Amino acid sequence: MFVALLLLLASALPASGVAADQSCEQCLGGAPDAPIKIEVFSDFQCPACRELYMDTMKLVLRDYCSLDKVCVIYHEFPLQGHPYSREAARYSLAAQKLGRLQWTAVVDSLYANQAVWSDKGTVQAAVARALSPDDFQKVLKLIQDPSINGTIERDIALGQKRDVQSTPTFFITALGREQKVVGGLPYNVLKEFFDRIVK
Amino acid sequence: MAVALRILHWACRIVLGGIFLYSGYFKLQSPLQFAAAIAGYKLVPNSFIMPLADYLPWVEIALGALLLSGWKIRYVSIGASALLLAFIAILTVTYIRGIDADCGCFGFGDKISPRTIARDVLILLPAIFLAAEERLKNSATNYTNRTK
Numbered sequence: 001m002f003v004a005l006l007l008l009l010a011s012a013l014p015a016s017g018v019a020a021d022q023s024c025e026q027c028l029g030g031a032p033d034a035p036i037k038i039e040v041f042s043d044f045q046c047p048a049c050r051e052l053y054m055d056t057m058k059l060v061l062r063d064y065c066s067l068d069k070v071c072v073i074y075h076e077f078p079l080q081g082h083p084y085s086r087e088a089a090r091y092s093l094a095a096q097k098l099g100r101l102q103w104t105a106v107v108d109s110l111y112a113n114q115a116v117w118s119d120k121g122t123v124q125a126a127v128a129r130a131l132s133p134d135d136f137q138k139v140l141k142l143i144q145d146p147s148i149n150g151t152i153e154r155d156i157a158l159g160q161k162r163d164v165q166s167t168p169t170f171f172i173t174a175l176g177r178e179q180k181v182v183g184g185l186p187y188n189v190l191k192e193f194f195d196r197i198v199k
Numbered sequence: 200m201a202v203a204l205r206i207l208h209w210a211c212r213i214v215l216g217g218i219f220l221y222s223g224y225f226k227l228q229s230p231l232q233f234a235a236a237i238a239g240y241k242l243v244p245n246s247f248i249m250p251l252a253d254y255l256p257w258v259e260i261a262l263g264a265l266l267l268s269g270w271k272i273r274y275v276s277i278g279a280s281a282l283l284l285a286f287i288a289i290l291t292v293t294y295i296r297g298i299d300a301d302c303g304c305f306g307f308g309d310k311i312s313p314r315t316i317a318r319d320v321l322i323l324l325p326a327i328f329l330a331a332e333e334r335l336k337n338s339a340t341n342y343t344n345r346t347k
Contacts, residue, residue, distance in 0.1 A: 179230070181235050
């Protein structure tokens with residue numbers, strides 16, 4: 001019985017789950033080959049996603065991604081009950097095509113002003129506030145690109161494949177092991193976990 | 200009477216041991232998810248969250264294995280009861296504080312509610328039985344001797 005128990009426990013320790021696409025076009029921060037990878041499935045209109053981004057991921061981007069210790073990948077997972085989240089996701093992906101700096105600025109603005117645009121649907125105003133007039137004009141053109149909707153659909157399909165049922169859900173891969181986390185996690189807790197792997 | 204108690208003893212050990220093993224195994228699969236659940240209680244300082252998430256599943260697995268093995272069953276059952284009482288207290292306090300937190304007990308998305316608290320109380324019963332079994336047996340023997 002104890003041998004069976006040990007085998008069962010051993011099976012709990014290694015990685016489980018589906019490894020995601022390793023390309024890093026959706027890498028919000030850090031190098032793709034960083035020792036720790038976080039893949040977030042997020043909805044711009046979800047308050048818990050806002051909390052995760054503002055209170056945790058922004059600090060991860062600042063303290064770990066800037067040193068290429070952690071790679072943060074954001075996947076769009078707009079939920080059906082949120083009427084403006086797909087539009088926000090489209091703007092975010094259009095900004096992503098301009099570069100990481102513009103993309104981060106748009107993501108920042110969308111989450112920081114979530115309460116305002118979620119209420120009135122003024123997504124475009126939140127995006128305009130984050131970009132230079134030139135970049136904003138480019139985003140307005142890029143958002144017409146049908147491939148953006150394709151990327152959102154691909155992200156949703158990837159999330160469904162990985163059994164994402166609510167947002168935020170994120171997957172942390174480190175030391176060959178993947179852990180799924182549903183909901184938020186305080187930055188200090190995540191920091192303690194990271195510091196064991198990358199000082 | 201003795202046979203019934205013996206059957207009850209084994210049933211309690213198997214059920215309780217199985218529950219602890221499953222619970223520990225499940226938490227080991229994602230200590231970070233368990234850490235998120237502990238953080239959700241807003242009761243434990245941040246610096247204790249990761250150590251708790253790392254070690255508590257092993258404590259549960261050890262208790263489960265010991266309950267099944269039968270070694271020092273009274274003391275192990277007292278330990279299991281103490282752990283379950285702590286869980287019940289934490290869940291109750293979190294629920295009373297009106298915090299919408301995940302139980303993190305056997306699966307995620309299982310919000311703390313009177314149902315989750317009642318479930319833990321139900322699990323506590325076999326642990327208390329095993330811890331108090333000797334006393335129950337002695338009382339039963341004394342009662343039988345008196346009535347003879």
